[in-house]
Amino acid sequence: MSKKSEVDDAGSTGSSSGSLYDQDRVILERLGYKQSLDRSLSAFSNFGVTFSCCSILAGLTPLYGDALQSGGPMTVIWVAIASTDLAMAQFLASLVSMSSSYNPNTYVIFAIYVCILLLHGVVNSMTVRLNGLFNNMSVWWHVFGTATIVVVVLAMTPHRQSAEFVFTTWVNNTGWSSSFYVFMLGLLQSQYTLSGYDSAAHMAEETQNASTGGPMGIIMAIVTASVVGWVFLVGMTFSIMDFDTQIVSPAVGVALSQIFLDSCGLRVAIFLILVILGAQFFCGSALTLASSRMVYAFARDGALPMSERLHKLNKEKSPVAAVWFNIAFCFILGLPYIWSETAYSAIVSVNTIASSISYLIPILCRIILARNTFEPGPFNLGRFSTPVGIISSAWIV
Incomplete structure (x- = not known):
């Protein structure tokens, strides 16, 4: 067991009070640590962070076209930080190319990515209480945003696919002959979305009644993401009018952007993409929040270079140094995108x-x-x- 860490100058008590806070503090001390972070997240806020990290709109949208070509609608429907921000940058690029003749190059996309990273750093430098409210808003953005996209696209698509196409069609455009291997490739879309739910554990030290609030956050996030995500995939697959031009070779570069444009026209398509971009921003912010707590925890145990600096808390009891360490690391991680x-x-x-x-x-x-x-x-x-x-x-x- 790790030895107790010294409490930072920011203080040793959270902003919450009462028996639940005392129970959380005692449990933490049994693990060898003192309460240093601000324990002000509610169980719903913990769920909000976890659900935002799963983010159906951030996870399903970038890989939708690839998954459809790795097994087709049958695989997609029945299986149903750095990478998220790069996906957001790509969606922004498709938005620009959709509304004009300008086609952003990789340098422009990377510059957008860096700007998004910096915004995430600023957001996560705020107090955990404000970040909790931010992620509460993210939950409703994802739920109502997904419902809006599905209803609008289905209503405006002139020629929808049949149920037979949506639930039984098999497509293999991967070049691999093994159907099982192709099916497993198609699984990656769902696997990519159904991840990040461990964020509830990373935020446990800042969650009230963490021993039950954390596990419930994981369960609620997985169930909600599964149901809402499946509805989204079904709705979008019904809205495919031409598989080759919308999925295999979309003119705007992103399959879902092409579906929006063909079904709804330019103005509505731009609005729907902005909804997805908002969800991706919420997702990237939540991932930054959770990963900064991992860096803080490792640094507190002396497991990282510059641990003394990285586990420092500011006066609001937030690990701001860990936040910006993540931003810097993601910047480096994204550099290869410029070349390939x-x-x-x-x-x-x-x-x-x-x-x-x-x-x-x-x-x-x-x-x-x-x-x-x-x-x-x-x-x-x-x-x-x-x-x-x-x-x-x-x-x-």
């Missing part, structure tokens, strides 16, 4: 696979090594723990 878009695809793939492995390890340890010795907390799955762990491991693998 393949680098971006590699970032997305590595992010998806690496994060999934990080989920798999503790699950396997729980169901194999600690099956009979694990001490459950206030929130647990009881007798369903092992079956759920096995199913989760199978999905990740």
Whole structure:
């Protein structure tokens, strides 16, 4: 167990008071730490951060066209930080090319990416209470934004696809002969979206009644993202009018942008893309928030270079140094995009696979090594723990 860290000059007590805060503080001290961060996030705000990190509009939209060509509608429907901001920059580029003859090059897209990173740094330098409100707003933006996109596009599409096309059509434009391998490639879209739910744990030190609020945040985020995301995919797939011109070779570069343009016209398409851009900004901000807490936690244990600086808190008890460390790291991570878009695809793939492995390890340890010795907390799955762990491991693998 890690030794207790010294409390930063910012103070050792959170802004909350009462028995729940005391319980959270005691649990944290049992783990070897003192309460240093501001514990002011509600359970809903914890869910908001987690749901924003999953972000169906940020996760599903960039890879929608690729997934449709790796198994077709059947795979998409039935399977249903740096990479997110680059995706947002690409959507902005498609918006520009849609409304004018100007086609932004990779340098312009990268410049947009850097501006977005800086905005995320500014937002996450605010207090955790304000970030909680920001992510609460993100929840409603995602839910109502998705509903708006689905209703508007379906209503304005003159020739919709049949249910047979949406639920049973198989497409393989990957060049691979193995249907199973192609199907697994199509899974990446859903896997990319159903990630980031560990953010609830990263924000636990700042969440009130974290022992139950954190786990519920994970469950609520996954269930909500699954339902809303599936509705979004079904609606968009019904709205495909020409698979080749909209999915395989979209003129504006992004499949969904092409669907919006063909179905709704320029002005409405721009509005819908702005809704997606807003969701992507919320997602990137939430990812920055959660990852900064990981940097803070590692630095507190002396596991990173410059740990003494990175785990410092400001007067509002926020790890601002860790926030800007993340921004700088994401800037470096995005540099290869200038020379090759393949680098971006590699970032997305590595992010998806690496994060999934990080989920798999503790699950396997729980169901194999600690099956009979694990001490459950206030929130647990009881007798369903092992079956759920096995199913989760199978999905990740």
